Amino acid sequence: MGFVFGGIPPVWVQGGNVKFMTGTALLFLVLGLGLIGWIFGRARASGFVRKAKGGPRGAVNSLPYYHGWFVAICAVAPALLFMVIWQSVSPSLVTNMVLSAPIAAELPQDTFARAAILSEARAIAQGFQTTAFQDMSDKLVPLYKGALSYYKWLGVAATLLLFFAGGAYAFTRLKPDFRARSKVERVIMFGLLLASLIAIITTLGIFASLIFESWRFFSMVSPFEFLFGTDWNPKSVVTPGEANGYGAIPLFWGTIFIGAIIAMIVAIPLGLMSAIFLTQYASSTVRKWMKPILEILAGVPTVVYGYFAALTVAPAVRDFAVMLGVSNAASDNALAAGIVMGVMIIPLVSSMSDDSIAAVPNAMRDGSLAMGATKSETIKQVLLPAALPGVVGGILLAVSRAIGETMIVVMAAGYTANLTANPFDTITTVTVQIVALLTGDQDFGSPHTLAAFALGLTLFVTTFFLNYAALRVVKKYREAYE
Amino acid sequence: MNNAAIDLSPTDWNGKIMQKRIASRYAAERRFKAMGFIAVALSTLFLAFLLFTMLGQGLRGFQRTEIAVEFDFPALTSGATAASVTGPNADAALNSMDIPGLVELAIGQQYAGMGDSLLTSAAAANVRQMLADDPDLVTSKHILWLPADSRLDVAFKRTGEPIAEKTVAALSERDALRTGFNWTFLTGADATDPSAVGIWAAFKGSLMTMAITLLLAFPVGVLAALYLEEYASKNRLTDLIEVSINNLAAVPSIIFGLLGLAVFLTMFGMPRSSALVGGLTLALMTMPVIVIAGRNAVKSVPPSIREAALGIGASPVQVVFHHVLPLALPGILTGTIIGMARALGETAPLLMIGMRAFIPAAPEGFTDAATALPVQIYLWSDEVNQGFVEKTSAAIIVLLIFLLGMNALAIYLRNRFETRW
Numbered sequence: 001m002g003f004v005f006g007g008i009p010p011v012w013v014q015g016g017n018v019k020f021m022t023g024t025a026l027l028f029l030v031l032g033l034g035l036i037g038w039i040f041g042r043a044r045a046s047g048f049v050r051k052a053k054g055g056p057r058g059a060v061n062s063l064p065y066y067h068g069w070f071v072a073i074c075a076v077a078p079a080l081l082f083m084v085i086w087q088s089v090s091p092s093l094v095t096n097m098v099l100s101a102p103i104a105a106e107l108p109q110d111t112f113a114r115a116a117i118l119s120e121a122r123a124i125a126q127g128f129q130t131t132a133f134q135d136m137s138d139k140l141v142p143l144y145k146g147a148l149s150y151y152k153w154l155g156v157a158a159t160l161l162l163f164f165a166g167g168a169y170a171f172t173r174l175k176p177d178f179r180a181r182s183k184v185e186r187v188i189m190f191g192l193l194l195a196s197l198i199a200i201i202t203t204l205g206i207f208a209s210l211i212f213e214s215w216r217f218f219s220m221v222s223p224f225e226f227l228f229g230t231d232w233n234p235k236s237v238v239t240p241g242e243a244n245g246y247g248a249i250p251l252f253w254g255t256i257f258i259g260a261i262i263a264m265i266v267a268i269p270l271g272l273m274s275a276i277f278l279t280q281y282a283s284s285t286v287r288k289w290m291k292p293i294l295e296i297l298a299g300v301p302t303v304v305y306g307y308f309a310a311l312t313v314a315p316a317v318r319d320f321a322v323m324l325g326v327s328n329a330a331s332d333n334a335l336a337a338g339i340v341m342g343v344m345i346i347p348l349v350s351s352m353s354d355d356s357i358a359a360v361p362n363a364m365r366d367g368s369l370a371m372g373a374t375k376s377e378t379i380k381q382v383l384l385p386a387a388l389p390g391v392v393g394g395i396l397l398a399v400s401r402a403i404g405e406t407m408i409v410v411m412a413a414g415y416t417a418n419l420t421a422n423p424f425d426t427i428t429t430v431t432v433q434i435v436a437l438l439t440g441d442q443d444f445g446s447p448h449t450l451a452a453f454a455l456g457l458t459l460f461v462t463t464f465f466l467n468y469a470a471l472r473v474v475k476k477y478r479e480a481y482e
Numbered sequence: 483m484n485n486a487a488i489d490l491s492p493t494d495w496n497g498k499i500m501q502k503r504i505a506s507r508y509a510a511e512r513r514f515k516a517m518g519f520i521a522v523a524l525s526t527l528f529l530a531f532l533l534f535t536m537l538g539q540g541l542r543g544f545q546r547t548e549i550a551v552e553f554d555f556p557a558l559t560s561g562a563t564a565a566s567v568t569g570p571n572a573d574a575a576l577n578s579m580d581i582p583g584l585v586e587l588a589i590g591q592q593y594a595g596m597g598d599s600l601l602t603s604a605a606a607a608n609v610r611q612m613l614a615d616d617p618d619l620v621t622s623k624h625i626l627w628l629p630a631d632s633r634l635d636v637a638f639k640r641t642g643e644p645i646a647e648k649t650v651a652a653l654s655e656r657d658a659l660r661t662g663f664n665w666t667f668l669t670g671a672d673a674t675d676p677s678a679v680g681i682w683a684a685f686k687g688s689l690m691t692m693a694i695t696l697l698l699a700f701p702v703g704v705l706a707a708l709y710l711e712e713y714a715s716k717n718r719l720t721d722l723i724e725v726s727i728n729n730l731a732a733v734p735s736i737i738f739g740l741l742g743l744a745v746f747l748t749m750f751g752m753p754r755s756s757a758l759v760g761g762l763t764l765a766l767m768t769m770p771v772i773v774i775a776g777r778n779a780v781k782s783v784p785p786s787i788r789e790a791a792l793g794i795g796a797s798p799v800q801v802v803f804h805h806v807l808p809l810a811l812p813g814i815l816t817g818t819i820i821g822m823a824r825a826l827g828e829t830a831p832l833l834m835i836g837m838r839a840f841i842p843a844a845p846e847g848f849t850d851a852a853t854a855l856p857v858q859i860y861l862w863s864d865e866v867n868q869g870f871v872e873k874t875s876a877a878i879i880v881l882l883i884f885l886l887g888m889n890a891l892a893i894y895l896r897n898r899f900e901t902r903w
Binding site: 185188191192193196197199200202209210270271274276278280281293294297300303304310346374375376377380397401403405406411431435438439453456459460463467 | 769803
């Protein structure tokens with residue numbers, strides 16, 4: 001046994017690669033054949049061009065390589081489409097074939113036990129697993145092996161058939177006056193549209209998966225308890241009589257306290273003043289050097305900030321609290337996470353303020369200076385009030401960024417839900433709890449796991465509205481000065 | 483001459499009140515400027531402090547403490563020859579030598595009474611590697627420098643537990659300790675013993691994840707940017723695409739992790755904690771960044787180029803792919819590198835799809851269980867063992883070097899190929 005756990009069993013590696021390779025090998029085969037189709041199509045079209053030499057201009061409608069592309073696309077596209085569909089259809093076909101065998105009648109009626117045996121037999125047949133833990137699985141393995149290879153070769157044959165049918169069809173259509181270019185360009189346009197649609201599909205995917213899992217959660221826990229309850233104490237194993245609270249108010253408070261209050265107390269003055277100093281006071285040399293340095297702060301990975309917060313800042317904050325006489329200062333206190341998060345946000349606030357101050361018309365600034373106001377008076381009484389909407393938009397974006405931030409709070413803030421305004425106390429946030437709920441043993445379908453999706457939905461909706469509001473404010477304000 | 487009757491003092495530049503007021507206004511000006519300076523200085527200081535802390539701790543992570551152990555190979559191995567540990571049977575011969583036993587024996591003879599674990603758990607594997615590299619060693623007596631146990635390592639570099647400190651003092655007296663470069667850290671994988679860990683497995687996992695991300699996000703991002711900027715007509719669908727992209731660029735990264743968990747793992751049944759799923763998840767996150775950068779780059783290509791190409795008979799597709807895209811490519815690449823750098827430092831979505839497992843060997847394929855560099859940093863930061871502190875910082879240094887390199891490349895590309903029209 002020591003050997004099995006010490007290294008990866010060789011059979012597993014082999015089996016895994018064999019399964020992985022067949023799909024990939026077929027893909028490369030089809031693509032390689034497609035290249036040959038391209039060469040053939042182009043060669044045929046080059047023949048047209050040679051023949052048409054000396055004849056009327058435009059006798060051959062499209063350049064030879066467009067003919068090549070036409071053949072390649074007609075051959076490869078249906079084959080690839082079929083491969084994708086076959087990948088998703090064939091597993092259920094295999095299972096049906098196995099179940100139709102007489103021996104399958106011996107399977108237990110219980111759906112769960114049946115599925116366990118079937119999946120084990122499949123894993124052994126594919127080489128993912130070496131030994132069966134259930135006797136029944138062993139009997140099904142040869143059946144599975146047969147069914148798998150039957151449908152695999154069926155799929156390969158059908159793919160190649162489609163490829164050659166498509167290729168042959170395209171090849172016969174090639175003529176000197178064939179409009180290959182417009183056909184190919186139509187495919188390209190379709191591809192471009194498809195690529196842009198992926199953004200919508202992703203957004204819908206996020207929304208649908210969050211809504212779906214949250215809906216399952218809310219069928220077990222009332223939304224009222226989730227949104228307004230103050231007791232957060234989810235357990236993966238529910239023991240009768242013990243409190244198992246899903247009241248998320250302490251998490252919302254913790255998120256706001258760390259992300260929107262402490263972090264902003266750090267980020268707004270430092271970011272705004274940095275922007276003012278760099279745009280209004282600093283010489284161009286200083287600006288040239290300091291702006292990229294500030295931007296490095298935004299480029300440092302959050303896991304590094306988190307480590308720094310937990311290792312260096314949190315102990316320092318606790319010592320400071322003890323010095324002040326706060327007795328119950330925690331080592332994973334809210335203040336350390338908030339301060340470090342604020343520093344991370346500085347470049348965002350700074351660059352947004354920078355943009356909005358730069359957008360204020362110069363006439364306003366010059367007018368103020370001409371009246372005898374000093375630079376700081378001009379900034380405080382003319383530039384900042386005029387740039388305020390832009391700055392506010394930037395701050396909204398910063399808040400949205402801060403409440404969605406995960407690693408700093410996971411590493412530096414605590415895991416205990418705590419409804420407190422004491423910055424030296426431990427406090428938890430929405431993102432910390434998502435991570436906590438989804439790590440460790442998961443049972444997909446228990447309210448314990450699904451709660452993470454409900455929290456995710458809350459986070460998604462909140463950040464969406466913050467971003468939307470920020471963009472609206474900034475846009476409106478830009479229009480005011482244009 | 484009634485001037486004396488009018489009180490000029492409030493507006494008299496030379497008057498005392500005016501002078502005082504001007505002085506206070508100038509003081510306010512200086513205070514404001516100082517506040518701005520302090521803000522910039524504080525931000526810079528914080529960055530410097532962070533980097534110095536990481537460097538100070540992390541550089542030690544690249545070093546290891548080694549202990550001199552004398553091996554009298556002819557006596558210990560009962561006359562193995564150089565020829566017996568070379569050739570095709572070398573593995574079997576080395577296995578039959580019971581190297582862990584030899585190491586224990588040698589330690590017992592030379593450092594009796596200094597505690598039972600002086601060497602790292604990987605010491606026997608090190609000896610084996612040395613013998614495999616240089617078979618002549620078995621023919622005579624040799625002093626081999628073997629990596630020390632993590633507690634001694636900590637005690638030798640900084641201050642460790644009292645017992646370990648005592649052992650280190652005793653060993654130092656015999657000149658049996660030295661500091662060497664920790665190659666294991668660059669070539670090894672995760673382990674429970676901090677003196678035996680390495681980042682290669684995590685680094686390879688990161689590379690594989692990034693490869694998938696780049697392969698998916700770059701073409702899709704560029705094509706979407708071209709479509710939106712060059713062809714899309716102003717309609718509801720285009721508006722919807724634009725809103726989606728702007729929204730996706732601002733969605734918290736952990737939400738992408740939830741999407742990956744619900745769709746790729748649960749719905750499609752893809753292998754958990756694999757580089758494939760990690761790459762897919764990060765590709766969805768990086769794609770909007772590339773689209774936005776790509777659109778700006780495409781927008782900056784002047785319309786005269788398009789009109790000239792159209793004028794000599796190019797089709798709209800040819801205009802874009804033969805002229806606009808090549809000219810916009812440097813800008814697109816800059817945006818892509820910045821987006822990839824962000825993806826390389828991303829941790830939260832990878833945690834969601836299970837890339838936080840203990841991975842003791844580098845992944846072989848895209849479907850194998852893998853971990854990534856930032857996730858490895860997170861996992862090590864959670865360890866109680868003191869020896870992991872410097873390893874975490876060392877891994878952070880490696881990560882930061884790569885991020886800095888990528889950003890430098892992006893800046894170089896921007897400066898080298900930026901065209902002012």
